[in-house]
Amino acid sequence: MKHAFAMLAASAAMAMSCESNTAPAPAIDHLELVVSPVRPFYPVHDTARALATVYLDNGTSYRLTRTTWRSLDSARATVDGSGLISMTGPGVATIDVDVEGHSARTQVTIRGLLHLAAIAQSETWLVADTPHVVERPLTVGSADTTVLTIEPGVRVLFRPGSGLAFGGRSYPGPGRLVIPAGGPAVSLEGESAVAESWIGLSFAGPGRSELRGVTFRHCGAAPRFGARTGCLTGAGGESDELTLLMDDVTIIGAPDVGMTLASFVAFAPGSRKLSIVDGTGHIASISPEMAGQFPLGGQFEGNAENAIWIGSGQVRDSTTWVDAGVPWRLVGGVLVEGPNAPVLTIPPGLVVRADAPATFTVATNGLGGLILGDAAGPPLVLEPTGTTWGGIIISSGALVSALTNVELRNCGTGACIALEGVPGTTLRVRNVTIRNPGGVGVALYAEARFDSSSANLVITGAGGVPLSLPAEAVASIPSGDYRFNGTDAIRVTQGTVTRTTSWRNLGVPYQLPVGLAIGNPVGDPTADPVLTLEPGVTLELGTNTIALVASFGYQGARRAIGTPTDPIRFTSATPGIPGSWWGLELGRQVDARTRLEYVEILDAGAGDPGYAGAVRMWVDPGGVLRNTTIRRSPNCGVVLLEGAWATDYTDPSLGNAFIEVAGPARCLPPP
Numbered sequence: 001m002k003h004a005f006a007m008l009a010a011s012a013a014m015a016m017s018c019e020s021n022t023a024p025a026p027a028i029d030h031l032e033l034v035v036s037p038v039r040p041f042y043p044v045h046d047t048a049r050a051l052a053t054v055y056l057d058n059g060t061s062y063r064l065t066r067t068t069w070r071s072l073d074s075a076r077a078t079v080d081g082s083g084l085i086s087m088t089g090p091g092v093a094t095i096d097v098d099v100e101g102h103s104a105r106t107q108v109t110i111r112g113l114l115h116l117a118a119i120a121q122s123e124t125w126l127v128a129d130t131p132h133v134v135e136r137p138l139t140v141g142s143a144d145t146t147v148l149t150i151e152p153g154v155r156v157l158f159r160p161g162s163g164l165a166f167g168g169r170s171y172p173g174p175g176r177l178v179i180p181a182g183g184p185a186v187s188l189e190g191e192s193a194v195a196e197s198w199i200g201l202s203f204a205g206p207g208r209s210e211l212r213g214v215t216f217r218h219c220g221a222a223p224r225f226g227a228r229t230g231c232l233t234g235a236g237g238e239s240d241e242l243t244l245l246m247d248d249v250t251i252i253g254a255p256d257v258g259m260t261l262a263s264f265v266a267f268a269p270g271s272r273k274l275s276i277v278d279g280t281g282h283i284a285s286i287s288p289e290m291a292g293q294f295p296l297g298g299q300f301e302g303n304a305e306n307a308i309w310i311g312s313g314q315v316r317d318s319t320t321w322v323d324a325g326v327p328w329r330l331v332g333g334v335l336v337e338g339p340n341a342p343v344l345t346i347p348p349g350l351v352v353r354a355d356a357p358a359t360f361t362v363a364t365n366g367l368g369g370l371i372l373g374d375a376a377g378p379p380l381v382l383e384p385t386g387t388t389w390g391g392i393i394i395s396s397g398a399l400v401s402a403l404t405n406v407e408l409r410n411c412g413t414g415a416c417i418a419l420e421g422v423p424g425t426t427l428r429v430r431n432v433t434i435r436n437p438g439g440v441g442v443a444l445y446a447e448a449r450f451d452s453s454s455a456n457l458v459i460t461g462a463g464g465v466p467l468s469l470p471a472e473a474v475a476s477i478p479s480g481d482y483r484f485n486g487t488d489a490i491r492v493t494q495g496t497v498t499r500t501t502s503w504r505n506l507g508v509p510y511q512l513p514v515g516l517a518i519g520n521p522v523g524d525p526t527a528d529p530v531l532t533l534e535p536g537v538t539l540e541l542g543t544n545t546i547a548l549v550a551s552f553g554y555q556g557a558r559r560a561i562g563t564p565t566d567p568i569r570f571t572s573a574t575p576g577i578p579g580s581w582w583g584l585e586l587g588r589q590v591d592a593r594t595r596l597e598y599v600e601i602l603d604a605g606a607g608d609p610g611y612a613g614a615v616r617m618w619v620d621p622g623g624v625l626r627n628t629t630i631r632r633s634p635n636c637g638v639v640l641l642e643g644a645w646a647t648d649y650t651d652p653s654l655g656n657a658f659i660e661v662a663g664p665a666r667c668l669p670p671p
Contacts (some may be wrong), residue, residue: 009365026056043112043133050083051267070096110269124149131155134162141175157191163199177209190218205236220254230258236264248273267293278302284308289336292319320345327351330358337368348377359390369399373406383409396421402428415443423447424570444469454478470494475501487494489662505536515545518556532559535566547580550589562598572603579634580608583614597626605633613639622646636667
């Protein structure tokens with residue numbers, strides 16, 4: 001080293017000789033020694049670099065790249081010729097350098113234990129070795145299941161970009177974290193104490209990890225490849241469920257989200273006191289099933305969005321969402337179905353907000369049920385985070401689903417509630433309000449029905465009609481209020497009645513765009529349905545449609561008996577246009593059970609002259625029309641297509657009126 005320094009000094013002297021041949025060679029003034037990187041302490045197994053700078057008496061300086069270094073405490077640290085210091089034991093080590101009689105020394109404090117290799121064998125991090133320092137992203141797992149145990153009271157410092165990843169079926173193999181009960185809290189924090197400086201903990205199934213008395217700080221950095229998902233993340237698989245016991249866990253200051261737990265992750269029984277505070281985003285993102293297991297008793301405050309997000313996922317086992325004290329926010333679709341016949345229950349008092357794609361879907365391919373609200377307690381309100389959300393779809397095979405004391409706001413672009421399925425698929429609604437649905441309030445398809453105990457359904461502000469359903473389902477409509485919508489009418493999408501039933505006056509008309517038929521179903525010649533229309537009912541028939549009774553050999557009857565103050569009306573979907581629909585047709589099998597009394601028939605009578613009329617009869621059972629008004633027919637009032645009249649319906653004693661009828665009041669077809 002003396003030779004190396006002599007060369008440096010000679011070079012300096014030669015440079016100065018250009019200015020003065022008499023200037024003396026510069027001499028060493030002093031040495032300075034530093035250790036890089038600068039840390040308050042260095043854990044065992046860590047390394048650092050000693051750097052020496054020579055300062056000459058002429059003010060110039062040189063960094064020594066190689067020199068003779070010495071550790072005065074080799075049991076604690078060693079140093080090689082390049083100045084690389086290796087920490088070997090706890091304590092204070094002195095590093096010394098000497099150059100031509102000038103020396104410098106520094107001390108390094110060695111404390112704790114550095115972890116910088118994947119953990120493939122079970123081990124315990126002891127309080128005696130604290131703080132434990134994690135150098136980089138480390139995996140924990142092996143084919144035989146690796147368990148990392150952290151004693152209560154341990155402090156773990158994570159360097160920037162580091163973290164711990166537990167388990168995985170394929171790589172690195174199952175891995176678990178266990179923090180036993182009792183003792184002081186475990187602290188997981190960034191070594192630099194800078195927000196989002198380390199990644200966090202991630203868990204993959206299978207297996208159970210146990211976190212007790214843990215505080216997270218400075219975590220939530222994005223991994224090298226991927227987006228930020230919070231300080232604690234977990235994901236399982238259908239055969240590799242991950243279970244987490246979380247008891248007195250606190251996450252402080254997470255960016256974007258405190259915790260993200262995907263499908264096939266479960267909170268273990270006994271989980272409690274989860275706190276997520278002072279984050280720059282929302283509290284957590286979880287699967288739908290986990291909302292029924294969410295640990296209670298902690299605090300959720302100071303976050304930019306104090307809400308728990310529920311992402312897309314399936315509810316496979318019956319669960320009841322808990323009241324975590326903050327809103328639930330649906331950001332994806334919730335599917336409720338499976339071989340275990342799951343029922344999702346959302347009790348009263350919860351605040352549930354939903355994004356545009358959020359939808360509850362029940363029993364698409366299997367059994368499932370949905371219970372919202374309860375008669376006791378405050379109303380359950382489901383509302384959008386923006387302008388709308390997806391709504392509820394209940395499919396074939398669903399168990400009885402029920403909404404009680406519920407308000408649904410701004411839901412659905414097609415229908416807020418869509419109910420479809422085979423016989424037995426029902427929905428019970430009691431004290432339910434659907435407010436401002438984007439299209440239809442409730443749409444029923446195929447054999448779906450409202451449950452017979454339903455009552456007090458209010459649909460208001462719909463962009464379309466409040467209700468859309470087949471004719472067979474009309475009788476199941478509960479009492480309620482269906483006014484103040486884009487179209488105040490109940491749309492009957494499939495217009496065949498094959499069972500005896502009654503249609504009530506619900507305060508708005510029934511809209512029949514495809515007409516209406518009453519008769520026994522194909523394959524059941526014994527059926528003999530009777531449709532009874534109660535006073536005040538209005539039917540709006542679509543253009544060129546017809547209302548058939550017992551036509552083409554099918555049995556059936558219609559009873560439309562109004563009152564003088566509350567008549568029954570058959571009218572056109574385009575009112576005021578004579579002949580815009582065909583009218584009522586009574587088939588050959590009609591009998592005296594069919595009666596039209598205190599009925600108004602408006603704008604009917606389309607068809608060929610002589611065969612067309614507001615009422616077309618193939619036979620006249622007698623006494624069908626009483627106190628009935630036929631208005632604005634472009635052809636006949638009443639036409640008998642076969643046989644002879646049994647009743648003269650123009651007889652004043654019957655009280656019938658024919659107003660603005662272009663043809664005769666009573667017609668027979670041309671011979």
